[in-house]
Amino acid sequence: MASAAGRVERPRLSFWGLWNLSFGFFGIQVGFALQNANVSRIFQSLGTSIDDLAFLWIAGPVTGLLVQPIIGYFSDRTWTPLGRRRPYFLAGAILASLALLGMPNSHALWFAAGMLWILDASLNIAMEPFRAFVGDMVSERQRTAGYAFQTVFIGAGAVAASLAPAVLTQLFGVSNVAPPGEIPPSVRLAFYIGAGALLASVLWTVFSTREYSPEQMRAFEGEQAEISHDEPLAVPLNGFWWVTFGAIVVICVSQFGLDKPVYILGGALLAYGGLQELTRRHALAGKRGGPVTRIVSDLVQMPPTMKRLALVQFFTWIALFILWIYTTPIVTRYMFGATDTASRSYNDGADWVGVLFGIYNGVAAIYAFALPSLAARIGRVRTHVLGLLAGAFGFGLFLLIRDPLWLILPMILIGIAWASILTMPYAILSSALPQAKLGVFMGLFNMFIVLPQLLVSSAMGSIMGLAFPNEPIWLMGIASLVLLIAAAAMRGLDHQSDSLR
Structure with missing residues (x-):
């Protein structure tokens, strides 16, 4: 089928x-959910205090910040017998x-x-090309459905992994x-099963799909399918200001005795300023880069x-990272009255967190099926606003609930938000990006997921210690607030995005 511009439309994919x-x-x-639901438990079992959890979780944002744009850049330029994205x-x-086999054997x-x-790092290498993979393979009409299917499997995998120890x-x-x-045997066995499930499911996609060839992509996208190797570099603003701000952060940590993890935030700002200045000089010198x-x-x-959308993602993922780092210590302390990681009450509470994570992911998997029709009726932007508001309300309920069973209610609302977060931004974004650079732009977009994680990992311990020492439950109030800000930021999106299906 040819479009008005003479391009061939991608074939419509079956269920x-x-x-x-x-x-x-x-x-x-499965890998991410085992990590999210159990790593705080593993760290605490090995003797880590709650104040240090955020720093140990710094791996996620740092590796995502480095890996995803690089993998996206190279996957845009890769053509092998296995395809463009699948090798990655x-x-x-x-x-x-x-890594899943090694993690629970930590002593x-x-x-x-x-x-x-x-x-x-490995999960980021695997995940980033999958986002661009859907954009490569589905037509504009099926974008929401394509990303909704990813959400279904994300929810199903997370349910299976979150419930596994319990x-x-x-x-x-x-x-x-x-x-x-020591790590409980139930957690170790769950990680072993998860390692097998991860590899088997990815192999399924690798061998059951075939990527479009460069010639087919040119037929679909025309000139947008080609990367111009002669494209000049953009000239960024002077990196001096980023370097200066990073230096100020580092000096403040040193002089005022702030938590050492904040050094990482200052170092990231220094590094970005240096890269921006390097790019600016290359661009002004006319280098290809x-x-x-x-x-x-x-x-x-x-x-x-x-x-x-980057602004929306920044605030959204502050809330999610709070959820993943602090739900276990909050639930075990406030709902089960336990802080001793070797006690039965603590481990029962940690198992209940796995169940709760399974609930919100299960809700996301089910709600994802409704997203294409809802987006067709009210638009993609409004659909996402509704999801973010549901999540804000769910986080707010943590401040009121002390019965563990009633935590199911906020998790249902967070599950609605999670489905929208995993689907709608990517459906909106993939329609606004040049196809030839879909991988690198998806990687850059994910930087605005990992930047808030870096902020939470490096600074949240200091914030918690200063604002509400020994009362981590108020972090759920912060999560609710930032989701409200994200919902408000969605209102600035172009009306054209709201009309896309």
């Missing part, structure tokens, strides 16, 4: 075509499976932290208690829709 396209995300999310998420899946905190870095304990009698300094300067140049030239 099973969309299924095969995204099934690998099931395994990737296959390699990432193999590495992540090995020292440094080893667990190192495994987390390897696991998160199911192994309740149904198969695997112990969820271990001596101090390499991968790093090209990535910075693309960042400077983000389309307007991407800039607005």
Whole structure:
């Protein structure tokens, strides 16, 4: 079928075509969910205090910040017998499976932290090309449905992984208690099963799909399918201001005794300022630039829709990272009255957190099926606003609830938000990006997911200590507030985005 511009429209995929396209995300999310639901538990079991949890979680934002744009850049330029994106998420899946086998065998905190870095880097290698993969393979009419399928498998994988330790304990009698300094057997076995599920599901997508050739992509996209190697670098603003701001942060940490993790935030600002200045000088000198300067140049030239969505993502993911880091210590302390990680009450509470995470992911998997029709009726932007408001209300309920059973209600609302967060921004964004650079722009877009994670990981311990020492539950109030800000930021999006299906 030809469009008005003479281009050929991508074939419409069947239900099973969309299924095969995204099934690998099931395994990737198994890895992420095992990490999200159990890493705080593992760190605390190895003797980490609640104040240090955020710093140990720094692996996620740092690896995502570095890995995703680079993987996106190179996947845009890769054509192999295996395809364009598939070599990357296959390699990432193999590495992540090995890390899942190693993580629960940690007997020292440094080893667990190192495994987390390897696991998160590998999951990022696997995940980033999957986002661009859907944009490559589906037509404009099926964008929302394509990303909704990813959300279904993300939710299903997270449910399976989140419930695994509790199911192994309740149904198969695997112990969820271990001596101090040891990882419970139920957690170890869940990680082993997750490693197999991750690799198997990614292999399913690799062998059940075939990517379009460069010739087919040119037929679909015309000139937008081609990367121009002669494109001049954009000229960024002077990196001096970023370097100055980073230096101020570092000096403040040193002089005023702030938490050392804030050094990482200052270092990130210094690094970005240096890269921006390097790119500016290359651009003014007329150089073609390499991968790093090209990535910075693309960042400077983000389309307007991407800039607005980046702001939305920044606030949204502050809330999510709070959820993943602090739900276990909050639930075990306030709902189960336990802080001793070797106690039965603490481990029962940690298992309940796994159930709650399974609930919100299960709700997301179900709600994702409704997103294409809802977006067609009220628009993509309004659909996402509704999801963010539901999440804000859900986080706010944590401040009122003390009965563990009633926590199911906020998790249902957070599940609605999660489905929208995983679907709508990507459906909106993929329609606003040049196809030839879909990988690198998706990687850059994910920087605005990892930047708030870096902020939470480096600064949240200091904020919690200063604002509400020994009362971490108020972090849920912060999460509710930032989701309200994200919903308000969506109102600035172009009305054209709201009409896309």
